[in-house]
Amino acid sequence: MIDAPEPILSAHGIHKSFGRTVALRGAALELRPGECVAITGPSGSGKSTLLHCLAGVLLPDSGVVTFRGARLDGLGVDERTRLRRISFGLVLQFGQLVPELTALENVALPLLLEGRRRPDAAAVAAQWLERLEVGQLATTRPTAMSGGEAQRVAIARALVTSPDIVFADEPTGALDTVTGELALDVLVKATRETEAALVLVTHDNRVAAVADREVVLRDGAVEPGPGDPA
Amino acid sequence: MRPLAVTVVLAAGRGRAALVVVTTAATAALLLVAAAISRVDGSDSWNGPAQEPLLAPIRDPGTRPGAVLTVVLLTVPVLLLLDQAVRLGSTGQHRRYAALSVAGATRRDLRRWAAVEVGLPALAGALLGVPGWWLLREVLGHRLAEHGAALVPTTVGPGPWTLPVVLVVAAYGALVGRRRGSRATALVARGGQRSAPRPWSALLVLVGVGVLVVISGRGGSSSPLGLTWLISAVVLVTLGSVGLAPWAAHAAGAVAARRAQRAPTLLAARRLHANPRPAGRAAAAVGAVGLTTGVLGVFVADVVQSTSSYDRDDYLVPASVVGVCALLAVALIATSIAVHSVETTGEHRRETAALLATGVPVSALRAAQRTECLLTTLPLTLAGSVAGSLGYGWLVGASPVAYAGGLAALVLVALVVGVSVVAATALVRPWLDAAVDPANLRTE
Incomplete structure (x- = not known):
């Protein structure tokens, strides 16, 4: 029997509140390398908050998130920011591209921040745009792109640093059905090719169906799956 | 129930209203100082009014207009700050106007709304300019006079002439608000973005420089007509340069982005x-x-x-x-x-x-x-x-x-x-x- 690989990311007992609103009540999740997990649940169940806690955008009030064995709450703000830039990729529903920058500049931004020379960063960014079939948009600004095009550019930006994990928060939420399916297909294919793990937050069952595993959140806690102990 | 005008102002944000009040108060105070300098005792003697130890350029009738102009020019950066203050919350304003537009408000209604949004705090600020001027009179007038020469005349007090200054500042505020509102309503109508600035103002600069070259070719500007041409040329070059600045900023941004x-x-x-x-x-x-x-x-x-x-x-x-x-x-x-x-x-x-x-x-x-x-x-x-x-x-x-x-x-x-x-x-x-x-x- 082959042992399952060690989790690359794990979260246990995550609690998070915003004022009096409790978003997460002891949520937990484990993610293995290359795995695709969908976090689903009704509106207000805490899906996005859990994703933000897993990605180190938010720190939980209590509970522990570890990436490759290191606790995220043990890292400083700058270290967590760099972790998100290098080891994580983030794809959001909308509003993630800098409106003043061109597609190429948006994708090259994380590499420039890592100190890469601009021609090098631009070359890598151009390769990713070509790979996601939006190379013709290199000099276009996000305001002149369709929703699907902007989402492909955002996926390119999330993958340009070859991250270990890509977090996607409702990546098809602002797109029509056909465009959404295409964007999802691109996202899943690209993460599989780069062997990155993928965490998808969605309320759409069709999106969840592409994942290896589904985690259902309700009222801030993970619902037990069919095979889980009661 | 709160009066509609107050509701309109508060909808635009307290921070924006406060900044408008401060900038218009400062503008009104400075303009009142300028008006007071221009109203210093009409004596054309070098010593000026005997009872007031003013700074030489203010005391001297020959240089007094220059002193007035300097104080008036001081309002320019304050007015720039007012212009930026009016821009605060423009996203919210755009959304608000779009919603009002959908609810049936005409563009004229929205422009009026925008004028009230800024005009009311501008009026409050302009009125506060009077005590502001009084404060400057105390600090830069009486106090400085004790140590030598005053910068603000203390012998000129408020009078009927104060009211037009206050009203002009308040009206300017309303005008700025209305202009901003016109842009917001135009954006609501177009739903789009403004085009890049063009360098048309360079024509004014070219004409101004041309006039200067002609004047210097004809031996200077000593005659009254020559002086008029010289001032016109300087005004043209100044207006052209100001008009050209957004285009220059656009071009500088493009060059810097490439490099x-x-x-x-x-x-x-x-x-x-x-x-x-x-x-x-x-x-x-x-x-x-x-x-x-x-x-x-x-x-x-x-x-x-x-x-x-x-x-x-x-x-x-x-x-x-x-x-x-x-x-x-x-x-x-x-x-x-x-x-x-x-x-x-x-x-x-x-x-x-x-x-x-x-x-x-x-x-x-x-x-x-x-x-x-x-x-x-x-x-x-x-x-x-x-x-x-x-x-x-x-x-x-x-x-x-x-x-x-x-x-x-x-x-x-x-x-x-x-x-x-x-x-x-x-x-x-x-x-x-x-x-x-x-x-x-x-x-x-």
Whole structure:
């Protein structure tokens, strides 16, 4: 029997509140390398908050998130920011591209921040745009792109640093059905090719169906799956 | 129930209203000082009114119009800050007007609404300008008079002439609000963005320079007609330069974006390139300040070198006052540019929060804000300072030592610009920090 690989990311007992609103009540999740997990649940169940806690955008009030064995709450703000830039990729529903920058500049931004020379960063960014079939948009600004095009550019930006994990928060939420399916297909294919793990937050069952595993959140806690102990 | 006018003002935000009140109060106070100087006892003797020890250029009827003009020009950076203050919350205003438009409000209704939004706090500010003027009279009038020469006349009190000044400032505020409202309603109607600025104002500069060349070819401007042509040419060049500034900012942003090697520089340059108008207007004012300090640098060095120590104060004290005012203006303009930067950050708060979420450190965003302000102000300040030093030096046949004074002024004004930008961006840091809050990532 082959042992399952060690989790690359794990979260246990995550609690998070915003004022009096409790978003997460002891949520937990484990993610293995290359795995695709969908976090689903009704509106207000805490899906996005859990994703933000897993990605180190938010720190939980209590509970522990570890990436490759290191606790995220043990890292400083700058270290967590760099972790998100290098080891994580983030794809959001909308509003993630800098409106003043061109597609190429948006994708090259994380590499420039890592100190890469601009021609090098631009070359890598151009390769990713070509790979996601939006190379013709290199000099276009996000305001002149369709929703699907902007989402492909955002996926390119999330993958340009070859991250270990890509977090996607409702990546098809602002797109029509056909465009959404295409964007999802691109996202899943690209993460599989780069062997990155993928965490998808969605309320759409069709999106969840592409994942290896589904985690259902309700009222801030993970619902037990069919095979889980009661 | 709250009166409609108050509801209208509060809908635009308390911060915006407060800034409008402060800037219009400062403008009204300065204009009242200028009016008071112009109303100093009509005596045309050198000594002026015997009971008031005023600074020489204010006391002397020959130079008094220049003193009045200087005080009036001091309102320019304050008005720039007012212009930026009115821009605060423009995203919210755009949404509000779009909703009102859908509910049946006409463009005329929206323009009226916009005029009230700014006009009411502007009226309050203009009225507060009267006690503001009184305060200046006390501090820069009575107190300074005890130590030598007053900057603000104390013998001119409020009268019927005060009312038009107050009303003009309030009306200007309403006009600025209405203009902003017209743009917002136009955006609601078009649902789009403004086109890039064009360099048409270069035509005014060319005509002005052409007139100057013709005047100098005909042997100068000593006759009244020649003087009229000279003033017209200077006005044309000034208006053309101001009109050209947004295009110059747009072009400078494009060049800097192409050459940028670091992420903060790229972000700053692209922001300037995408929205050059407010920054360009402020840059024109800062260029004028640079010009003034350049002239002053050569003038002061020339006076120190060529005038006896007995007469020196008559020149140096007014020059120092103008210099301090110019440097104060730089600080105000830097603040207005930082406010503009905060406004655009607020407009794109979701994108800004997403930047932080995707690994852009907040320090890079702060550096981008500083770079944007410096990119807007520093080149034109330096260009203005060099033009002022060389132009004035050539005009009076200044010595190399006097030019060294110009160089010292250039270094000083560059330092003040740098410090002002750092201070102004630090001042608006809470708004930037609010923009990167992960709460802005939440879907509505």
